Amino acid sequence: MRPFDYASPGTIAETLALLADAQPGGVSGVRPLAGGTDLLTLMKADLVAPHLLVDIKRLADLDDAITEGPDGLEIGALATLAQIEADPLVGALAPALAEAASLAASPQLRNMATVGGNLLQRPRCWYFRSPRVDCWLKGGAGCPAREGENALHALFGADPCVAVHPSDLATALVALDAEVRLRGRGGERRLPVAEFFALPEDARRTETVILGDELIVSLRIPAAAPGTRSTYLKAMDRKVWAFALVGIAASLRLDGGRIAEARLVLGGVSPIPMRATEAERLLVGAESGSGVFAQAAELAMAGAVPLRDNGYKVPLAKALVRRVLLALAARPALAAD
Ligand SMILES: Cc1cc2nc3c(=O)[nH]c(=O)nc-3n(C[C@H](O)[C@H](O)[C@H](O)COP(=O)(O)OP(=O)(O)OC[C@H]3O[C@@H](n4cnc5c(N)ncnc54)[C@H](O)[C@@H]3O)c2cc1C
Ligand code: SF4
Secondary structure: OOOOOOOOOOOOOHHHHHHOOOOOOOHHOOOEEOOOOOOHHHHHHHOOOOOOOEOOOOOOOOOEEEEEEEEEEEEOOOOEHHHHHOOOOHHHHHHHHHHHHHHOOOOHHHHOOEHHHHHHOOOHHHHOOOOOOOOOHHHHOOOHHHHHHOOOOOOOOOOOOOOOOHHHHHHHHHHHHOOEEEOOOOOEEEEEHHHEEEEEEOOOOOOOOOOOOEEEEEEEEOOOOOOOEEEEEOOOOOOOOOOOOEEEEEEEEEOOOOEEEEEEEEEOOOOOOEHHHHHHHHHHOOEHHHHHHHHHHHHHHOOOOOOOOOHHHHHHHHHHHHHHHHHHHOOOOOOOO
């Protein structure tokens, strides 16, 4: 790890002044430090080399609070995955998020890892994580994973990068129609989490649209309409402490036996969480049941382009979609009803 300076400012405004030295696209000489569980790993591998780390865990006006207000559930950027997993409000109002947090990483990591940092963690692609490989996502020319070791890589939306997004919480937050609140020196902006993530492109080789001089301040999950239920399921190659091979988050609003609203989001199959909009359209208006759930699973995977080693993800994802939808149909609606 290269030498760096450390600053511990008192407020968001002081932090933003320090971050002003940052460059767009996330490649920055100055970085916010939250739990450090991803940033420090990247620094140890010399994949990023900031000259200044700005500790944001002691800011007077950035918090980890989880509160329910008229606009829904508000979660401070510093809330840890352990807090989110255990919080009764999240469990009652946004079960998919509580379940995603409980299935992420290990208990030790969940105590350190914040939700803000979780959305901004970088891919786990082994070529990306190797200091010896200068792949496209790191500013190089090609993607060695495309023809190489790609058992854990993407089925969709993957040109030129075939990495998958590693965050379980991101998948759940998209299914919950959550919004992220960002603060920069020019003021505040709010974005749907679905728009906060964007496929990396030549001019921005990152998975999000956050600017180098912005902070995630909080997340908001809108109050769900009566009859809504949500869940998250994750396939892993071992029972704990593993990233998603495939992760599925879904939210359904049932009106009698009919599906009035549906969100179906896939993780582990694309560089950013992917909404299965065609499958959602099929579900809305249909009678809830295994027949339509099987059709939705087929539609969700239509257009998948498996690489050499990851074809197993197609039947796996279909099976998980069916399981998630069946589990939701059998589950009681949210406590808010
Ligand atoms: C072994 C291991 C297993 C894991 N397994 C999983 C898993 O199964 N599922 C999963 O979802 N995750 C998993 N993770 C990822 C882990 O959850 C993330 O590393 C963690 O959530 C990042 O949060 P942090 O607070 O430590 O962020 P940091 O490491 O401190 O920061 C990460 C990035 O976000 C930036 N940042 C942090 N907070 C803010 C903010 N508020 N505003 C602007 N920028 C900010 C930092 O500058 C940095 O670029 C795993 C990690 C490890 C090491
Ligand atoms: S999949 Fe993306 S991160 Fe992995 S080697 Fe290819 S370009 Fe790099």
